[in-house]
Amino acid sequence: MVDERSRSGSAPGSEVAPGTLLVAAPGLLDPHFRRTVIYIIEHRRRGTLGVVLNRPSEVTVRDVLPSWAPLSSQPPAVFVGGPVESETALCLATVRTGQDPGAVEGLIAVRGPVALVDLDSDPEAIAPNLRGLRVFAGYSGWDAGQLATEIERGDWIVVPAIPDDVLARHDSRLWGHVLRRQGMPLSLLATYPLDLRNN
Numbered sequence: 001m002v003d004e005r006s007r008s009g010s011a012p013g014s015e016v017a018p019g020t021l022l023v024a025a026p027g028l029l030d031p032h033f034r035r036t037v038i039y040i041i042e043h044r045r046r047g048t049l050g051v052v053l054n055r056p057s058e059v060t061v062r063d064v065l066p067s068w069a070p071l072s073s074q075p076p077a078v079f080v081g082g083p084v085e086s087e088t089a090l091c092l093a094t095v096r097t098g099q100d101p102g103a104v105e106g107l108i109a110v111r112g113p114v115a116l117v118d119l120d121s122d123p124e125a126i127a128p129n130l131r132g133l134r135v136f137a138g139y140s141g142w143d144a145g146q147l148a149t150e151i152e153r154g155d156w157i158v159v160p161a162i163p164d165d166v167l168a169r170h171d172s173r174l175w176g177h178v179l180r181r182q183g184m185p186l187s188l189l190a191t192y193p194l195d196l197r198n199n
Contacts, residue, residue: 015158016040016043016048016147016148016151016158017040017043017111018040018041018042018043018110018111019039019040019110019111019112019114019161020040020158020159020160020161021037021038021039021040021053021158021159021160021161021165021178022036022037022038022040022050022147022156022157022158023036023037023038023156023157023158023159023175023178023179024036024037024038024155024156024157024175025154025155025156025157025189026189027154027155028155028156032082032083032140033052033140033155035054035172035175036052036053036054036055036175037052037053037054037165037174037175037178038050038051038052038053038082038140039051039053039092039114039161039165039166040161041090041092041110041116041139043147045144046143046144047141047142047143047144047146047147048141048142048146048147049139049140049141049142050082050139050140050141051079051081051082051090051092051136051139051140052079052080052081052082052136052140053079053134053165053166053174054079054172054174054175055079055080055081056075056077056078056079056080057077057078057079057080057137058077059077059078059137060076060077060078061076061077061078061135062076063078064078064089064135065089065119065135067123068091068119068123068133068135070123070127071093071123071126071127071130071132071133072132072133072134072135073132073133073134073167073169074169075169078135078136078137079134079135079136079137080136080137080138081136081137081138081139081140082136082138082139082140082141083138083140084138084139084140084141085138085139086137086138087137087138088137088138088139089119089135089136089137090116090135090136090138090139091116091117091119091133091134091135091136092110092114092115092116092117092133092134092136092166093107093114093115093116093117093126093130093131093132093133093134093166094113094114094115094130094131094132094133094163094164094166094167095107095113095115095129095130095131096113096128096129096130096131097113099113099129101113101114101115101129102115104126104129105121105125105126106118106121106122106125106126107126107129111161112163113131113163114161114163114166117133131167132167133167134166134167157179157186157189159178159179159182159186165178175190176190176191177190
């Protein structure tokens with residue numbers, strides 16, 4: 001249940017909730033989050049948890065979770081989900097059309113076809129239900145009220161996610177891609193130079 005919502009810095013009608021995206025504002029220079037796109041997994045009164053979608057690492061899923069590697073979407077990298085508990089693995093998946101993630105043992109529904117995967121479950125049992133999955137090392141987290149403060153300050157732009165955001169072939173171009181699909185004036189931010197000296 002979503003208890004805490006914020007509209008500041010958002011696309012029209014967007015508010016922080018599981019299944020929404022936080023897009024780093026052009027002025028956010030923190031090296032952990034510069035030009036990141038974060039998928040929100042949980043948003044409650046006690047805090048918020050999400051994973052960075054566009055930071056692939058050099059480590060492959062086969063290196064750390066070989067039994068899950070055949071189900072991993074391309075690229076088969078473990079993605080850096082954020083600076084919190086970087087030794088912890090989280091896994092997001094999307095289920096096939098017509099499947100209910102809440103009805104599949106080993107999956108915890110997040111929003112629509114997107115679910116968290118229990119990595120202790122049997123990959124072969126879950127596989128027929130999945131379109132693909134993505135493994136993340138660590139996560140991004142905010143204590144109660146912290147994210148609302150950062151959004152109010154203008155650090156984050158809240159926009160709707162689409163299920164393919166979780167599985168798409170993500171790299172540094174995702175930030176601009178997500179902004180471009182928003183309406184004006186947010187879509188203009190996609191052209192914001194990484195270094196203002198290049199403007």
